[in-house]
Amino acid sequence: xxxxxxxxxxxSLSTQQLEVSIGPQHPSTHGVFRxxxxxxxxxxxxxxxxxxxxxxxxxxxxxxxxWLGSMxxxxxxxxxxxxxxxxxxxLAVEKLMxxxxxxxxxYIRVIMAELTRxxxxxxxxxxxxxxxxxxxxxxxxxxxxxxKILDLFESVAGSRMMCxxxxxxxxxxxxxxxxxxxxxxxxxxxPPFLEEMERLLTKNEILxxxxxxxxxxxxxxxxxxxxxxxxxxxxxxNYDIRKIDKYGIYDRFDFKVPLGTVGDVYDxxxxxxxxxxxxxxxxxxxxxxxxxGPVISQKGLIAAKSPRNMKVPAGDAYGRIEAPKGELxxxxxxxxxxxxxRYHVRAPSFINLTILEDMCLGHKVADAIIILGSxxxxxxxxxx
Amino acid sequence: MGLASGSPTVDQGLKSELEKEGVVxxxxxxxxxxxxRSSIWPLQFGLACCxxxxxATACAxxxxxxxxxxxxxxxxxxxxLMIVAGTVTKKMTPQVVRLYNQMxxxxxxxxxxxxxxxxxPFKEGYNVLQGIDRFIPxxxxxxxxxxxxxxxxxxxMKLQKKIDGQSIESAEWYQQGxxxxxxxxxxxxxxxxxxxxxxxxxxxxxxxxxxxxxxARKIHGTIHDPKQSAVSQ
Ligand code: SF4
Numbered sequence: 001x002x003x004x005x006x007x008x009x010x011x012s013l014s015t016q017q018l019e020v021s022i023g024p025q026h027p028s029t030h031g032v033f034r035x036x037x038x039x040x041x042x043x044x045x046x047x048x049x050x051x052x053x054x055x056x057x058x059x060x061x062x063x064x065x066x067w068l069g070s071m072x073x074x075x076x077x078x079x080x081x082x083x084x085x086x087x088x089x090x091l092a093v094e095k096l097m098x099x100x101x102x103x104x105x106x107y108i109r110v111i112m113a114e115l116t117r118x119x120x121x122x123x124x125x126x127x128x129x130x131x132x133x134x135x136x137x138x139x140x141x142x143x144x145x146x147x148k149i150l151d152l153f154e155s156v157a158g159s160r161m162m163c164x165x166x167x168x169x170x171x172x173x174x175x176x177x178x179x180x181x182x183x184x185x186x187x188x189x190x191p192p193f194l195e196e197m198e199r200l201l202t203k204n205e206i207l208x209x210x211x212x213x214x215x216x217x218x219x220x221x222x223x224x225x226x227x228x229x230x231x232x233x234x235x236x237x238n239y240d241i242r243k244i245d246k247y248g249i250y251d252r253f254d255f256k257v258p259l260g261t262v263g264d265v266y267d268x269x270x271x272x273x274x275x276x277x278x279x280x281x282x283x284x285x286x287x288x289x290x291x292x293g294p295v296i297s298q299k300g301l302i303a304a305k306s307p308r309n310m311k312v313p314a315g316d317a318y319g320r321i322e323a324p325k326g327e328l329x330x331x332x333x334x335x336x337x338x339x340x341x342r343y344h345v346r347a348p349s350f351i352n353l354t355i356l357e358d359m360c361l362g363h364k365v366a367d368a369i370i371i372l373g374s375x376x377x378x379x380x381x382x383x384x
Numbered sequence: 385m386g387l388a389s390g391s392p393t394v395d396q397g398l399k400s401e402l403e404k405e406g407v408v409x410x411x412x413x414x415x416x417x418x419x420x421r422s423s424i425w426p427l428q429f430g431l432a433c434c435x436x437x438x439x440a441t442a443c444a445x446x447x448x449x450x451x452x453x454x455x456x457x458x459x460x461x462x463x464x465l466m467i468v469a470g471t472v473t474k475k476m477t478p479q480v481v482r483l484y485n486q487m488x489x490x491x492x493x494x495x496x497x498x499x500x501x502x503x504x505p506f507k508e509g510y511n512v513l514q515g516i517d518r519f520i521p522x523x524x525x526x527x528x529x530x531x532x533x534x535x536x537x538x539x540x541m542k543l544q545k546k547i548d549g550q551s552i553e554s555a556e557w558y559q560q561g562x563x564x565x566x567x568x569x570x571x572x573x574x575x576x577x578x579x580x581x582x583x584x585x586x587x588x589x590x591x592x593x594x595x596x597x598x599x600a601r602k603i604h605g606t607i608h609d610p611k612q613s614a615v616s617q
Contacts, residue, residue, distance in 0.1 A: 057509030079433035
């Protein structure tokens with residue numbers, strides 16, 4: 001960019017716009033995201049995201065493999081929340097096949113989904129603070145809590161991060177002995193951790209100065225851009241798929257949907273803290289109501305035993321859930337065979353990222369970094 | 385004091401006897417390598433899922449600081465070790481090679497996870513590079529998807545052992561005019577040009593592997609072909 005701007009306040013000084021490429025290897029772009037920004041001094045005039053550095057052909061690969069075969073691949077979409085990804089995909093296929101999910105499996109799914117939400121939001125707060133300049137210390141605390149929940153995941157699924165735990169019509173295995181007690185202990189110990197975090201952060205002078213009124217996302221724009229998840233709710237739109245769609249058994253739980261008022265980075269931070277508290281509420285209810293029974297339906301068991309022969313009736317289905325990052329949907333088209341004809345992922349990170357430029361314009365470079373952090377993207381899901 | 389590690393002047397028995405009294409006898413080389421291996425600074429560089437496990441390793445529970453490698457540097461100029469953590473796509477490959485070139489000698493590479501070793505679960509993808517060792521030399525491979533933090537620590541210890549075995553006299557980065565830089569491939573509509581670096585990657589092995597793969601697929605296909613199995617029955 002070579003055109004020169006005469007600033008009005010100081011006509012004697014002429015500035016030149018500068019184009020800077022941030023990423024793909026940059027400590028604050030959350031992976032391999034790249035943005036080309038045009039700067040006037042420190043102020044952002046234009047921002048263009050460049051994607052595709054982690055395009056792993058997820059959808060194309062899924063169309064060449066059995067239905068259950070792409071379940072482990074969904075783990076790797078949003079690698080913080082493998083459990084919720086599994087649930088969304090299972091939901092889509094179950095819709096098409098007309099399989100029921102037994103009571104106990106439904107509860108297990110809710111428990112896993114809410115634990116995942118805790119993991120995701122805790123890690124996000126750590127990384128957001130990282131972007132704000134509090135390098136690594138908040139992440140240490142966040143990962144301390146995350147490790148406890150990952151141990152639970154490991155006990156049920158055998159893997160810390162890539163759980164691959166859901167099956168069509170239920171879950172893979174029943175909970176191991178002592179799981180509920182361990183999970184209860186974690187849930188009971190979470191509020192003190194949240195309070196500690198809030199005591200240090202929520203009313204923190206620096207955090208407020210940096211985050212309040214930065215990157216405001218107006219209601220209308222958010223709805224028009226089909227932004228979902230905590231980013232949308234921070235702008236004050238009451239839209240939570242757990243409440244609207246009531247997929248699974250979410251109508252049985254009593255929880256609130258926290259909403260923001262301004263729609264700035266601070267609101268997005270605070271909405272997530274409140275959401276964690278609501279998740280804890282849901283978890284407590286789920287532990288109380290969890291009853292014995294089968295964890296996978298008969299039809300699902302047959303399908304899980306011989307996944308290569310599993311056929312799905314022709315048609316299309318869209319399964320969606322409220323993932324920690326927003327509406328995660330799987331759109332699948334079947335021709336009645338053992339492979340999907342079309343497989344599409346509606347990735348919340350990708351769609352939430354589209355409004356990045358609108359939020360960043362007029363702010364400084366350092367603000368763009370925290371705005372990006374507050375959207376909460378994971379590149380595995382953005383580029384797929 | 386001898387320079388080489390196998391210096392005949394140091395008697396092992398005497399050495400251990402002296403150590404009991406608090407006198408440490410060492411060679412310059414051992415001291416030098418001890419210093420090098422105890423402060424490996426990795427490049428802060430994550431590509432995909434494996435990077436999260438790398439961060440977990442750096443956190444309190446696994447504490448990579450015990451091995452002196454906790455200082456993740458965002459700039460390649462200050463880093464000794466590149467941990468390729470995650471899927472290397474074809475679009476990202478030029479950047480990875482460039483980062484390697486920008487690192488100062490001596491430099492080491494660890495591939496973390498199946499993806500950076502050989503493409504991993506996404507091997508069949510059209511945009512996925514089947515192993516970063518096609519372009520840059522790799523010192524330690526850590527398999528897994530993702531490898532557990534313990535595995536990364538084990539890989540780091542393997543690298544430390546390798547550093548211990550290196551000698552100042554014959555280290556290649558001390559030779560005159562030696563700087564390990566590799567040509568950066570170009571990413572275009574037909575993928576990467578060239579598809580591998582012949583200096584680093586041996587094409588014959590690569591072709592052989594492809595051939596055996598094709599054969600395996602044939603056998604696999606016959607087993608699962610219902611018509612053929614009906615005939616054989
Ligand atoms: S090896 Fe597995 S966990 Fe690691 S980047 Fe590849 S897919 Fe992700």
